[in-house]
Amino acid sequence: MxxxxxxxxxxxxxxxxxxxxxxxxxxxxxxxxxRGDGVVEAAVKANPDVALLDIEMPGQDGITAAAELRKRLPSCRVLILTVFGRPGYLRRAVDAGISGFLLKDAPPDQLAAAIRRTARGERVVDSQLALAALSEGSSPLTPRERDVLAMSTRGASVEEIARSLRLTNGTVRNHLSIAIQKLNARNRTEAARIAEEKGWL
Amino acid sequence: MxxxxxxxxxxxxxxxxxxxxxxxxxxxxxxxxxRGDGVVEAAVKANPDVALLDIEMPGQDGITAAAELRKRLPSCRVLILTVFGRPGYLRRAVDAGISGFLLKDAPPDQLAAAIRRTARGERVVDSQLALAALSEGSSPLTPRERDVLAMSTRGASVEEIARSLRLTNGTVRNHLSIAIQKLNARNRTEAARIAEEKGWL
DNA sequence: CTCTGGGCATGACCGATGTCACGCCCGTCG
DNA sequence: CGACGGGCGTGACATCGGTCATGCCCAGAG
Structure with missing residues (x-):
């Protein structure tokens, strides 16, 4: 069982x-x-063989939860089940030590199959997605560029970002400008959208 | 059955x-x-008592599909099941003649219960959401403002929007400016975000 | 130790954006 | 009919945003 x-x-x-x-x-x-921040506690109590985690959850995202779970309960393997086939997600998930990565788009019978394979110690990853993750490469953004770009997604102005990160107006604009170029975008809005789509946010 | x-x-x-x-x-x-645009066809063939529709689907959104379904197969009642508790969605859904509106956040046992009540001809709507829809009111945006704002969500510039809608640069900026004020936003990005959250997009 | 790259900053330039004041055309409603 | 509001347009203005050149500091790689 x-x-x-x-x-x-x-x-x-x-x-x-x-x-x-x-x-x-x-x-x-x-x-x-x-919620993501309840995963480890529940797992320690129930001692499951496989943890099926969504990525986008309140409290803590599934990838972070996966990393903690691997540390606290190495016997429990992790299978990510998510809507978002974002290459960046896969990459981070693999880094977090997951055993499988499944999309909610996949046929329902694959869920049980993936759980069985995961329990057996195999790795289960959608091949399409794996290819995409390899071809996309990892994020070209430096940590600071990522921060600045992330704040602009919700329509924050340069000044707000600058104040919030204790930076100068000009520095923020520089970071944004570089991010825009790296992502081949026309403006911050498009850049933020691109980064989000690829899971680089 | x-x-x-x-x-x-x-x-x-x-x-x-x-x-x-x-x-x-x-x-x-x-x-x-x-997909949304396959709903009517499948319904005509299978003649269901209740159609359980997601809103965000490829081809056609669930609300539009619901409206068509009501015309083509009035005997079939519609129950919307969606992630997004956006007041605008509820409002549009009700206008489309749906019988129920359920959130994916709701407890699983409510699904069967809602289907039974819908089949019986009752109306099933989350009371929290219904309240929100009433208090939010409907969209303050005129159709043109909505169009212009919708195009700016993906980072399009004023010129791109203007060209695409066959308008002048200045007109687009006027529409945007008014939309920004109506939504109490600081810029187009924030305005677009607010409109999207409320389902006014 | 020197080179390199990220983070931070300044100052300048110009195009994009947001706001305002107008005006015109049209459909609708009282 | 006349007032009103939506859609469309112009011109002007102030600010914001994106780019560039340049420099300083510091940590890690060689």
Missing amino acids: IKVLIAEDQAMIRGALAALLAIEDDIEVVAQVD | IKVLIAEDQAMIRGALAALLAIEDDIEVVAQVD
Whole structure:
């Protein structure tokens, strides 16, 4: 019997996934969590073989949760299940020591299959996505450029960003300008969009 | 036996929802669709009692699909199931003649309950969301302002918008300026974000 | 130790943006 | 009919935003 933990913020989806897994005779859902920062605690209690984690969750994102989980409970393998096929996500997830990366676009029967393979110690990654991650490469942005760009996504002005990061007006504009060039964008808005799409935010 | 059609673009979620409904003795999933513009066709063939529609789908959004479905197959009631609790969505959905509006945040057991109530002809709407929709009011933007703002979401410049809509540079800036004021934003980026969050896009 | 690259900053330049004051045309509503 | 509001336009103005040249400081690589 494979013991599974499910972490997913949308209750309906969480329940539906549990129902999907309940069909399988060799899989048992032993814990359900609705936020990223509750994953480790629940896992320590329930001691699952596989943790099925969403990426975008309140409290803590699934990738960070995965990294912590690997440290605290190395016996538990991690399978990421997410909507977003962003190359940057895959890369970070692999760095965090995950065993598998599955998209919510994939056929439903692949979920049980992926869990079984993960439990056996195999690695499960969508080949399309893996290729994309390799071809995209990792983020060209320096940490500071990333910070500045991230703040501009919500429509913050240069001054607001500068104040918030304790920088000068000019420095912020320089960082933004460089980020815009690196991403082949026409302005900060487009640059932010591109970075977000690739998972570099 | 209540016959249900499921329209949801993410295969895994679609399958999981089907599994969730398969547990219920009085509910039968008679059709599954993965895009908005396939809903009517599938519904005419399968003649379901309730159509469970996601909003964000390729081809056509669920609200538009709902409106068409009401015309072509009035016997089929529509239940919207979506992640986004945007007041504007609810308002438009109600205008499209839907019978229920459910969030993916809701507890899983509410899905079957909502389907039964919808089939019986009752209206099912999250009360929190209904309140929000009432208090938000409808979009303050004129159609033209909406168009212009929508184009700026992806980082288009004034000239690009103007060319695309066959308007003058100045007119576009006027529309944007007014939209920014109406939404209490500091710039177009923030205005676009606000409008999107409220479902006014 | 020197070279290199990231982070930070200044100052200048020009084009893009946001605001304002007008005016014109048209459909609708009282 | 006359007032009103939406869509469209112009011109002007002040600020913001994107780019460039240049320099300083510091840590890590060679």
